[in-house]
Amino acid sequence: MKIETRTEFDCQIIAIRGSADVNASAFLREALLAIIEGGMTRLICDLTETDFIGSDALGVLITAYLKATGRNGFVKLANPQSHLTEVLETTRLNRLFDVYPDVSSALASA
């Protein structure tokens, strides 16, 4: 898994590429929490190229969500592909996270 970050307007876009499996979740946690601890609390996770996610990485996204919203920020999800969409629906995490078809619409909602 690789993570690429960029800033657009006042949001941090985090592109998660590859498999967010249990072995990658610690790296994902470190990256997301470092961003939030650094003061950026408006996060958009770009899932366009995320081909797998396990429950550990879901837990990381939730932890980031709780920390960001606790500081009046947010974690939005953008463009999950079919398998990830199914996981979000199965777990009902699509009720917790705002999910958008692409980064642009996530940015527009921010």
Added chain:
Amino acid sequence: MTSNPPKTDDMGAWTERVFPTSLAEIRGTERDVLTRLRELAYDEDHLFAVRLSLEEALVNAMRHGNHFDPNRSVRVWYRISPDRVEIRVADEGTGFDPGGVPDPTADENLDKPCGRGIMLMRCYMDKVEFSPRGNEVFMVKHR
């Protein structure tokens, strides 16, 4: 480890892997299983479902069963035919009651970072059974 190897029947022999409790060991087993699935031309939906369920079972065995004790082992058996996948995962823990796990999809649990593994296994596999002691899980996915 007290678990006995599963019996061989019409599905043929089981492949067995035993490894210490280390998350780094998971990828090798996943890779072997997914390679066999691809050889038999299983589609991407099946590959995703089996990978997810296998990972959840192995993580549960290491975290909740063996409490990440590197001196304890995880044992996996799997066999894959053109018709179905069968996987058995056993740990050296004291077991648990799967019925006692809170529903992670309940509104009050949606923001809990943990507790989704068993639910995902049940959703993505056709059959998920725990041993009476709760330290072994058997999963089946049909084509």
